[in-house]
């Protein structure tokens with residue numbers, strides 16, 4: 001039974017939301033450039049859907065929910081770029097905007113939140129009246145608002161699973177930087193710390209892009225939450241010491257049977273956790289659940305430029321002529337996951353039947 005007494009009634013959410021990756025100004029989409037955090041805080045201003053697609057592709061904005069939100073605003077920018085007299089109704093606009101939506105959709109292949117957000121914007125175009133431009137803006141605002149509410153609820157639900165005095169290991173960045181705020185797995189950690197259940201936080205560096213080393217420990221530090229950084233390769237050794245009881249991670253796509261695609265390195269963490277008797281919690285909003293994909297072997301795993309492995313901040317760190325392979329996600333089988341926490345509820349020991357019971 002999941003205790004929702006951790007409904008965070010007394011949690012000061014503003015204390016936990018210092019960074020916001022996305023800000024709509026009414027004219028442009030301001031994106032916190034995560035490529036240069038934590039030492040440089042600079043925003044990239046996107047004034048077209050193509051600029052948003054390029055920013056998603058380049059990881060200016062990253063994190064499954066955040067790229068869905070950014071893409072939704074990209075559709076708003078594309079609509080604003082249509083000459084006022086050019087598309088008089090939603091049907092005409094839908095046809096004219098489709099190339100922009102397809103370009104946004106192609107920015108990154110693994111996080112289903114991107115496709116989910118664009119499908120919501122298409123539904124608006126298919127049903128809106130003469131005020132379709134305003135309807136698109138309202139939908140992008142709703143997607144962002146719903147994500148923040150989902151993260152706060154998941155924080156409560158996930159923290160309730162963690163016994164007081166526990167240690168938690170997290171991977172990649174799943175915080176305010178990857179969402180509309182508060183975070184998914186980091187939201188559970190924030191709630192767990194606030195509720196006195198999480199006593200120790202460890203974060204992996206998360207090679208090669210170092211989301212953990214550059215983003216997670218910085219983001220938690222903004223909240224005054226003490227986190228210990230470890231090398232990815234130290235995770236199993238840490239588990240052996242008994243300092244952690246949970247591995248808590250996010251997701252980019254959760255399949256109909258509970259198989260979960262997440263940042264590369266999640267799969268070996270789950271294997272090591274099972275070997276050492278730790279539990280694995282996946283935390284993601286229902287916008288990350290893809291019931292149309294039966295199992296993890298059908299997920300397209302993004303492979304990025306090998307230069308992300310061969311160089312660091314533009315400086316080559318490997319001898320010339322060396323080849324690299326750079327898949328940036330892997331799939332954790334549902335059998336290695338103890339709980340999938342969503343805003344609709346918790347699926348414990350996920351399998352196809354238990355996923356269907358919650359997601360239909």
Ligand SMILES: CSC[C@H]1O[C@H](OP(=O)(O)O)[C@H](O)[C@@H]1O
Nearest residue numbers: 062063064174178250251262263
């Ligand atoms: C709540 S973020 C979910 C997910 O997205 C991250 O990937 P990336 O940094 O490449 O966008 C990572 O896999 C997180 O767990």
